[in-house]
Amino acid sequence: MRLQPASAVDLVLEEADIFDWDADGRVFDTIIFSAWLHHVPHDRFDEFWSLVEGLLAPGGVVVFDFLDATVPSxxxxxxxxxxxxxxxxxxxxxxxxxxxxxxxxxxxxxxLWAPDELRARLLGRGWEVAVLGPGLLSNMRWAAAHR
Ligand SMILES: C[S@@+](CC[C@H](N)C(=O)[O-])C[C@H]1O[C@@H](n2cnc3c(N)ncnc32)[C@H](O)[C@@H]1O
Known part of the structure; x- marks a missing residue:
């Protein structure tokens, strides 16, 4: 596989409230968020994952970390x-x-999310989630999700 030089990649930085962001019809092969899911309140969880679903291209993957409720903070x-x-x-x-x-x-x-609880919650929304391993902090876990 040949990697494209960075100069050939069209990078765009946009600053927005994710809940109000207008992606202008774009979808993405990979979506990554870090140190973010724990800031999404329980009552906006479904709204957030609906947004992600709408932004992910067919066959795409979401990579993210979360705070593991089963590990001391x-x-x-x-x-x-x-x-x-x-x-x-x-x-x-x-x-x-x-x-x-x-x-x-x-x-x-x-x-905080127990890994099994998060996996089940997302499965109920049509996502398959794999918990990958340790994250930045001792109670963080990386995960990958696809539909
Ligand atoms: C803990 S920081 C993580 C920042 C970065 N991902 C990192 O790992 O260094 C959480 C970030 O979420 C941003 N944030 C909070 N609410 C947001 C929202 N509604 N839409 C977009 N970003 C938001 C904050 O400004 C902050 O930069």
Missing amino acids: PGKVEVADEPSGGYTFHAPSDGVSIRDLDGHRWRVVHV
Whole structure:
């Protein structure tokens, strides 16, 4: 197989809210998202995967990572009274975690998926999912999905 030089690949960077993004009818052979699925709230999961389905070309594959609910999270369990100076995340649980950055504190959508539960949920939507192996953090897993 001969790889195309990078200059021959038509790369386009677009910044958008994925839930509002107009792909202008384009579909893609490969869709990759990383450190993202855990920010999709439970009640938008189906909406998100409908979007992905509409963006994937026939025979395409989706590669993504997710936070494995069966593995302890690396975040701190206790929530300090005051926001920390650097970056810290506390009380990671299914649904929300608390993040501190430079003295500011906010809540972040933080969804955990047991691999079997995620696989079954996506199977119910017509996806076959293979959990591939460890991801960036100790509780992250890579996965690949196709229809
Ligand atoms: C944890 S970061 C991961 C960034 C990158 N994928 C990486 O691995 O470094 C999550 C990213 O999702 C982006 N994000 C949050 N809500 C989004 C939305 N509705 N549409 C598109 N991006 C969004 C945030 O701006 C942030 O850059």
